[in-house]
Amino acid sequence: MGHMKTNFTVTEFVFLGLSSDPKVQLVLFFVFLLFYILSVVGNIIIITIIQIEPRLQTPMYFFLTNLSFLDICYTSTNVPQMLSNMVGSKKTIPFASCATQMYFSLSFGMIECVLLGVMAYDRYVAICHPLHYTVIMDQNTCVQLAAISWSSSFLSSMVINVLTLSLPYCGPNVLNHFFCEVPSVLRLACTDTSLTEMVVFVFSIIIVFIPFLLIIVSYARILLSVLRMRSASGRHKALSTCASHLTVVTLFYGTAIFMYMRPQSKSSRAGGKVIAVFYTVVTPMLNPLIYSLRNQDVKGSLRRAITKKKT
Secondary structure (H helix, E strand, O other), rough: OOOHHHHHHOOOEEEOOOOOOOHHHHHHHHHHHHHHHHHHHHHHHHHHHHHOOOOOOOOOHHHHHHHHHHHHHHHHHHHHHHHHHHHHOOOOHHHHHHHHHHHHHHHHHHHHHHHHHHHHHHHHHHHHHOOOHHHHHHHHHHHHHHHHHHHHHHHHHHHHHHHHOOOOOOOOOEEEEOOHHHHHHHHOOOOOOOOHHHHHHHHHHHHHHHHHHHHHHHHHHHHHHHOOOOOOOHHHHHHHHHHHHHHHHHHHHHHHHHHHOOOOOHHHHHHHHHHHHHHHHHHHHHHHHHHHHHHHHHHHHHHHHHHHHHH
């Protein structure tokens, strides 16, 4: 870090946030606070049910535990600070905190991409190769896939952040955003950022697009095999599991691709903030709802856990 220090004349960043109107800010504060509480509580409930319910000790639920834990981390890197900005008079963040937030929020976002890809592959094996499922997706494989998801993302995020932070920041320090995210911080650098943007783009393709392709291929194969099924109930069960996954994927990927894989034009900045709300606040809250409400196993386990408590 020694040689980088000379570039930093900016010691803190100022957030413009989502709105400058105090009334709107107050409404947004309560909405996001509610989302945050639901997100953390919902994901903790899912993790707990999966841990205590013997029926849910399968690869799909192992990955779902990862996803729930990840969503708690992801939403916690951004939302608490965003909430304090909405009600506090100081809307600033020190440079070091901004760098930390940028690193973790990008890491967790990337892990989510890779995990959703792994989960699609898991569904593909379960539905298209049911007899080999337990052999292909054994415990070792699952742990390895999860470890790769986490480690590859932490490393990729490190590369992107080191590059972003080694640029000179010499004056402008107002972020048109509600948390520190690479695209919005890059805009404040006092130099040509095209090389860094190129690197971000390449990593986005690797981390975002490859899992996305895996998801599309997996679900295309699943759809074909489901259409060949003779029993209507089997078809319905397979489709309902996949429907919940696809809802999450569409929400998360649609918004993340829009944010990271588009050119940095002046007109799209305000839109970018609204989109970021989706993948930082809304998706982590919806994941537990989508996965549990559309899922008979989780619903059954939840019912059993509640009736156990009552007796």
